[in-house]
Amino acid sequence: MVDTVKEFRLPDLGEGLADADLVVWKVQVGDHLELNQVIAEVETAKATVELPSPYAGTVAELLASPGDTVPVGAPLLRITVAVPAGAESGSRTGEDAVADEEAVAEKRPQVLVGYGPGAAPISRRGTRKTTTPDSETRPPGTLVRRPDAKPGARREAKDLGVDLATVEGTGPDGVITRADVRRSADDRVLPQVSSTGDETRVPIRGIRKRSAAAVARSAFTAPHATVFLTCDATNTVELVTRLRSAPPFDGTHLTPLSVVATALMRAVADEPSLNSSWDEDSQEIVVHHRVHLGVATATDEGLKVPVVRDAHAMRLPDLAGSIAAAAGNARSGEASPRELTGSTISITNVGVFGVDAGTPILNPGEAAILAVGAITDRPWVVDGALAVRKVVTLSLAFDHRLVDGEQAGRALAAVGAVLKDPVPTLVSSP
Template sequence: MPEYKQFPLSDTAEGLTEADILAWRVQVGDTVTVNQIVVEIETAKAAVELPIPWAGVITELHVEPGQTVEVGTAILTMDVDPGGTAAPAPAAAAPAEAAEEEMKPLVGYGSKAVATKRRARKGSAVAAAAPAAPVATPAPAAAAAPAAPLRGGYVPLAKPPVRKLAKDLGIDLHSLTGTADGGVISRADVERAANGSAPAVPLAATPAAGYDPATRERRVPIKGVRKATAAAMVQSAYTAPHVTEFLTIDVTPMMELRERLKKSREFAGTKLTPLAFAAKAVCLAARRTPDINAVWDEAAQEIVYKEYVHLGIAAATPRGLVVPKIRDADTKSLKDLAGALTELTDTAREGRTTPAAMLNGTFTITNVGVFGVDTGTPIINPGESAILAVGAIRDTPWVVDGQVRVRKVMQLSLSFDHRVIDGQQGSEFLADVGALLADPAVAISY
């Protein structure tokens, strides 16, 4: 006899309550193996691929790409005993106990199936107690989930295998015109682009999702990473009393050291950026001002001092702002920090940052200089007490030994929680970071 099990959306991080279905990696009738990736979702933290804990045959997909699903909702049904004789049709009428059975925890996915009735929400999938009609294999026009980033309001439509092919061949999907039904980009379109024969599509020529020509406005639902970032920033701005201080420094010696190190054998193949120097300076300066690395615990009415630095790096991605962490950054050398930064930013921009990689930070750096910006007043990440903004490095007239010379100059700004950090501690920390960047040789005194 067939044995049907329902796969619920699990909590992929701490306390998440919902996620958006980006793309299915399987279709009805597919045979899957244990731990095979079946769906890509976007949580409030990042895009995540979910594996299935059983082997069998997919009999139903309960939700469609683009829907928001609450944790615990059944998203697919499968037959784990495909040797049975029953057709997939009875899947919708599977015994209720199948929906209530606990899903065995996967590595990295510790939640269990939640078999409770949930109030239906606009734009969300209903609970497992009321499974949707089977989702048939979609036509090409509906097959592609908008998992690609927005650019100018245009979302290129393509199936996940086609997206992977485009990535492997270095083809930007935004530059292609889809020739399949509904403007979907096909494998042939990507291959033609790789051979230099695919026509480009102007972004303005493609109507953006949510655009109303009558009002000339485009409305985009607030969800995923953007929704989580907004909530966190509002909470921080209205909870922690922010103070921001600014410092302008001559970093010519740092830039000269960078050029020497880049030519050295030890740093061969290492992408050494000014941000790596800033990360090292923060870790060293935190030793002399431990308040910077502490946090206010409102519930316990305690200040918690951290003996480690989990350094967050604010990264702009197509899905919004994310802040992955370099664990134990204070134990890493300049070269190790440079390598960690390269891996961290590449992973973030490709949308592969895991939810766990963005938890439990102690201090954050935001590099506004990469956008040509001099400075700003950054908002502290919840769970931390300070954040440093690193500005652009510019050739600037600067007085050196009584003479005006052109020097490499950078601005820093430090926002800190005045409940934890007094003005003295904040000023001393910022001055230490500035001194380390202005003259890296100062590091030997730390």
């Protein structure tokens, strides 16, 4: 056998992601590696990802430190790998064999565990693990199971630099809580966070860092404009209440937001400029024929925008279930990078915080975002008489390079009309 040193480089983690922050090493120099053993956990602008080793061997050198921002393609660590000393023909040298093996390795796709061929759709939160990933040997293509922890505990662990694999969970079924993380962090030197009696300073990194950069870029590159509409949503609220007990919606998290999303899909069909993007390099307007709906979701790690693909082709039960599932995966940290990229238009529900209205910032690369305020009882004129109705304010922000006020106004009025009388649209939706 001949020893050769392989470099593991940060793979492409998803559409448009140029780098990632190294959160924690799962191995140390001198550790023996099995194929697909988790070597590190990194955080991108979209999600936390565990990196598997493409080689079996011994860790020779770690090339980055926790907290470092590593560009895609940059080396992360070096692994000493033993290869056969010789080839199929006895006349070939050990160097030839090494060269052949390296050529094969270059052609082999470096896929993340759980995302490559043969990966099984296993829920991480459905499995309780007490052993660390270092102690396991996994066949290629199997999904790595992280220590089971609540989303808030994962955020706390990242802020405090705590490896969850070293924390004993005291929650139900051994789930790790924030208190467990804080207990594990006691008496440790934590350079990531500096705290005094007056303030605590937390480094800006990961999802928060990239989200801030994205919204700042969007605010200063796309000319934002916003139109508002306050409308009567009484019939929508009553319809949603009735439909929740109907068989097609059994087990579906149906909300007025689901109806708003359906109405937005109809508005996009009539006003396709809302589902477009501005290509500065080619100086072209790109009108997307498929609608991939981004759902702005508040999580413990910051704002995430999971994507419901082909939302325009969904009927109300499917769209409601897909929105709930996408938001749930984003909050639990189980959404993959692909599930958090590729939206063409977005929706955000500021009403869940009791907010009446807002002026949302466009998701970078999109032409429009619709904000839905709180649905509250307000005085409203019905047939010339004052009545108490369920009223909501909608805010449609748009890129004025792509969408004119006329188009935005028509689209928002169309959404409001559906909320006032939802049945005709829902009956005729795809």
